[in-house]
């Protein structure tokens with residue numbers, strides 16, 4: 001096994017709250033790894049630590065053996081190939097599906113309007129290629145006919161596919177995927193999962209997935225890591241995790 005991401009003895013305190021407690025874990029390259037745990041277990045904080053939104057209290061994080069935390073900003077982390085998915089915001093709801101894809105690389109790189117303006121020539125040259133790429137992605141997502149629709153008008157399943165499309169625009173190596181089941185009607189979840197699996201298998205994108213919906217996690221992820229009180233309780237296959245009494249107890253104790 002070769003790990004793409006490694007957390008070594010990572011801790012994070014917020015005042016008196018120990019959100020992450022001496023946590024060590026490794027994400028295998030090419031996997032779709034699930035990160036589950038009861039409310040307040042520290043899942044979101046771990047995403048925030050990896051991406052540099054919060055400084056670590058102690059410990060280290062490595063990407064392919066290179067130490068990336070402490071020391072890197074969210075923009076640095078994005079440039080190193082880690083993409084964090086975000087739900088479509090109110091601002092993004094007001095622009096079209098195609099526009100959402102076209103601005104994704106700039107959004108994530110934290111580029112300012114000023115940068116875009118002074119690089120106007122370059123932007124113009126790249127625009128044509130970007131449009132072509134965006135349309136191919138929409139084809140892959142079965143959303144080609146929705147390219148001029150406002151993102152805010154899309155049903156839940158298509159909004160989630162659009163999040164995937166924004167991710168595809170930047171061709172990341174590792175994706176921190178936040179709740180691929182949130183807001184997705186049950187009938188559409190299969191399609192969302194299938195696309196994630198295709199991206200994993202065909203484009204070798206590794207996923208670390210936080211999700212509350214156990215059915216989504218069990219269908220999508222292998223292995224599954226269980227976080228309790230800020231540290232790793234166990235990891236294993238969906239079956240192993242489901243049958244682990246300590247996991248059941250951690251959830252029931254919620």
Ligand SMILES: Nc1ncnc2c1ncn2[C@@H]1O[C@H](COP(=O)(O)OP(=O)(O)OP(=O)(O)O)[C@@H](O)[C@H]1O
Pocket residue numbers: 014017018019037038039040041042043044045046
């Ligand atoms: N910015 C913050 N300031 C203070 N405490 C925080 C902050 N962020 C998280 N916490 C606390 O850290 C702990 C872990 O929170 P976190 O959001 O990481 O858990 P989670 O596993 O993502 O929970 P959930 O499943 O409910 O989203 C909680 O006790 C939370 O209240």
